[in-house]
Amino acid sequence: MQIITPGMRLIPEAVLANDAALFRTIPETPSHADKSLHRVVIVGGGAGGLELATRLGRKFGGRRLSVTLVDRNRTHIWKPLLHEVASGALSASHDAVEYVAHASRHGYRYRIGEVVGIDRAKRQVFVAPSFDDDGRQVIPPRVLGYDTLVMAVGSVSNDFGTPGxxxxxxxxxxxxxxxxxxxxxxxxxxxxxxxxxxxxxxxxxxxxxxxxxxxxxxxxxxxxxxxxxxxxxxxxxxxxxxxxxxxxxxxxxxxxxxxxxxxxxxxxxxxxxxxxxxxxxxxxxxxxxxxxxxxxxxxxxxxxxxxxGIKAPEFLKGLNGLETDRINRLIVDETLRAVGDENVFAIGDCANCLLPGEENALPPRAQTAHQQADHMAKVIAARLSGHAAPAYRYRDYGSLVSLADYGAFGSLIGGLKIEGLVARIVYRSLHKMHLKAVHGLAKTTLASVGEMIARRARPRIKLH
Structure with a gap:
């Protein structure tokens, strides 16, 4: 096993090889006091994973489902806005969603940690321990059981092995x-x-x-x-x-x-x-x-x-025998089910979804993750009712690009071209739609008004 030092993410070599021996002595962590509930574990709290956990928690949490979201981070920020965080136009501390607080308000459970493997036969997820900045263990390694597992771990940059x-x-x-x-x-x-x-x-x-x-x-x-x-x-x-x-x-x-x-x-x-x-x-x-x-x-x-370029995280490669493509994405069918396992699903950037009649897999975009989260909620509802999972249908709503305050361009459904202020408003509305799915309409509206007021009191960009 690798030696763990402060600041490192725990990725034991044996676990990456999906060797369950390291976790056999760890008792399974109960997901809910009511053991009759269908256990849904969502790995990854990005746009798709967080929206799915929120939908399921609001509708079923604590009644027919036990919903658990696992993510190695403690906060969520919409990934398409990270370039604004990098430039200082957006403060991550002001715009981040805190998983602990959000989970308690929306009927699901949040567990911090990095998933490093699964045991499909036992329907278990292996979560590595978490450490603080001084190298002290905060959360021990855990084993989580599931009835439905949804991988929503997104993607990371692909440097194609370029030296340096x-x-x-x-x-x-x-x-x-x-x-x-x-x-x-x-x-x-x-x-x-x-x-x-x-x-x-x-x-x-x-x-x-x-x-x-x-x-x-x-x-x-x-x-x-x-x-x-x-x-x-x-x-x-x-x-x-x-x-x-x-x-x-x-x-x-x-x-x-x-x-x-x-x-x-x-x-x-x-x-x-x-x-x-x-x-x-x-x-x-x-x-x-x-x-x-x-x-x-x-x-x-x-x-x-x-x-x-992008690729899915390395740990998905050969994840307990699940089929992946050349950039580590899980191969899924038209219901978003992973090929070879009826209890494992994948949504967002980490899923290779080639729909019937299409030549290419769906693009790794925020609207794809948003639509797949919505569809996955319907799939889980069907599983609860004993019905067949519905087939997923993707709808391309167009593309938008915003260049700070200098301009914006968009191509919407039917080839409609927009630019300038209209394109910028539509671009911003995509983030608001995500916030609405995560927080609801009332809180999103209040937060938007508060942000407009706060911007008048602080510098236009982050300076520290």
Missing amino acids: AARHAIALDTAEQAARFNKRMIDACLRANAQYEQLSPGQLHCVIVGAGATGVELAAELHKSMREIASHNLDNIDFERLIRITIVEAGPRILPALPEQMASATARLLIKLRVQIRCGIRVTEVTEDGIRLGEKLFLPAELIVWAA
Whole structure:
């Protein structure tokens, strides 16, 4: 077994191999005092997992179902907004959902911990122990029983094994990573303003690897935020001239998953903001001082963000014999059931769902997770009633991209094109829909009004 040190996530090698021997001596933790209840365990408290736990808890919690949500984090923040946390436009502490409090209000149980394996024969989930920052154990290893297991662990950045990427680039998979980048960005501006010597090559330069929605939206947010930081009496250097943001994309254009017209409009706006766009070239190495493109070109940069590609977490690979694809996603059928096990399901980014008549699996987008959470609630209701699980049908409501305060573009159902204020309002409404599903209409409305008032009393961006 691996030695655990403070700050490490516990991933024992034996557990990754799904060896249940380590957990055989641990008694199963009861999910509810009433043992007659159908036990639903949801692994992952992202958009899909949290919405599903909320729906089930409100409707069935403590009556016909025992609903347990397992996540290694203590708070939830909507992942499509992490680029705003990274730029300082959004504070994770203000906008996060605390699982403990939320669970108590909505009829489900929250268990902190990282799931590292399952035993499908015994219908058990293995949860690794949790440690504090000093390396002391807070929660011991546990075994949770289930009747229905829903994997909703989302996705993480895929660096494709690029040398140096894991060490020197920051991904935006979690609120902690986004906050770490934000602090590094602020420190870079303060350092540049205070130093006496001339700026070194790449100083105050930011390279974003990957030109999907996260990458291009982050570029616009950083353009705004870094200049906002510089305006707070950091006047020893010319930030407007020295700040440089570059997007690198291996494909032929930015926003490859979105309509070409949207991508072209976005590119024109980014170029107008003097964001450099390099397409059709691969990153071959990431170093402390920048990135290497191809065999000869080196791009110096103080700040590097990796936003190119995704994969499901490694522990899903061969999870107790369940079938996965090349990026670790669980293969599911049209009811969202994992192939080979009638009691295991998957939703969101960690599910490879190829619907009948389609050529490609569903895209890893927030609207996919939202729709699948809604459908999964119907599947569980059918299981309770002894009926066949209904087939899932996906509806594409369109695509949106928002570039800070500079502009927004969208393509909705039927090819309707929107931009500007209308697109920005629709973009923001997606987050409100998520909050409504999680908190309900009344609290979401009150929170929105409170946020509008609070913004007048605090800085436009986070400065610490």
